[in-house]
Amino acid sequence: MTKNTSLKEYWENKPRLLPSVSIDCVTLGFHNNQLKILLLKYKNTDYYALPGGFINLDEDLEDAAQRILEERTGLRNIYLEQFHVFGSKNRRNDETHRQIMAGCGIEMKPNNFLLNRFISIGYYALIDFSKAIPSPDELSDSCDWYDLDKIPTLMFDHNEIFSKALETLRTMLDDKLIGFNLLPETFTMNELQNLYETILGEKLVRSNFQRKMLGLGILERIEKKMTGAANKAPYVYKFIGG
């Protein structure tokens, strides 16, 4: 979306986008020992949604995912990975689209680009919460973090897309060491364990978890961290890619 084109003009004309294909991002962060998901709320509606968008005709798919996430949330250089394509024939609903656009003062003509069938490619985005300052785009009232057990009803099949993302994240967690994308540069073993427990949804034995992680040879021990608490200070670690 070029800067000198108004949002209204942009969506009321047929944009130069790849038809039929959208991208939706399941954007996860970790804060206060809780996994959080980033959701948009469309202006003047009750519709919550995953941040998503469309692919420019001259743009690689992976680049599009990065750009879309940035345009809709302000987040840059995020770890993104595609995990599934959602292609039920009735997964979308024209009336919802009309309401969303109307909320932004945009009228949709009957032949509008958006009113065709779309499949959506799901990406999960893993974010260092401490660095991320999400901000809503022009279509949205808000762009906020939600606890996973307090996700509102989402537009279309976005709840299903979220579930599949979480399931994929769980099975990939040990395999691809993607969890570290959710933590700051440095972290304690306790924080890492809390993250794993939250994602997997089960308690782990502390000593065994520590042994396993150190055994992977992907952690560099940096220094002690004086927490101020009345106990032994934990080491702080850095992830050094496997």
Next chain:
Amino acid sequence: MTKNTSLKEYWENKPRLLPSVSIDCVTLGFHNNQLKILLLKYKNTDYYALPGGFINLDEDLEDAAQRILEERTGLRNIYLEQFHVFGSKNRRNDETHRQIMAGCGIEMKPNNFLLNRFISIGYYALIDFSKAIPSPDELSDSCDWYDLDKIPTLMFDHNEIFSKALETLRTMLDDKLIGFNLLPETFTMNELQNLYETILGEKLVRSNFQRKMLGLGILERIEKKMTGAANKAPYVYKFIGG
């Protein structure tokens, strides 16, 4: 594609298909202790390709994959799973399309549906080789099995699609027990081990493999199989879904 429409008419007009999206199937079978892949060769050309096709406007994505595989190879009720989307902006080539269609006596007008950008959703198809009798469709000279180490240069990015499929299959093999889709109803432990060794590309210790497989509790021992060889007859097993 309706039966009373000729191939020529069909492709020279704009079909009622979902724009921008294609499906390509990496179709694998197992025969003579070798993994094989099913490839099409387009009529009167040197272009080899994965069997692929397009999605009808009123068709679920998963249904489309099944239909496409059947239309292009004659194979029905196949185990299919999507594994990756391929979306580089320059992954296709118009001239190749023109040649393929010309090989079938079909002229492509400049605004033909096929001459737009497409992303492709990769599915892998796992086949019981003994039941599969593939047959080429109207666009293809041949529809044949190839050894994995003798795959010709394929159209577009189809070699890359194949590689990603094999990689996915390897990592999923233990997780989802998908290997059994490549074997007949009943099989010996030796056949099962050969399959695993072929997919993983490494030798396994016979006794340990047997212990592991029996330990999964997913095999039913049927009967002894007299092979005619001068040695102890192996049992025959059936897969009983986990």
Next chain:
DNA sequence: TGATTATTGTACCATTTTGATACAATGGTA
């Protein structure tokens, strides 16, 4: 008929990995 041979099913043992508990060290508080 009985020795021979290749392959199968399983037992066995050593090594590694995992699960669970214990304990000394430490940074603070009372």
Next chain:
DNA sequence: TACCATTGTATCAAAATGGTACAATAATCA
């Protein structure tokens, strides 16, 4: 200085894995 909560690590049993051995068996051959 006693006490407390948490951390890093040791320890030990149980389970999983890697590797070898061996008896059973279905044929062949002398």
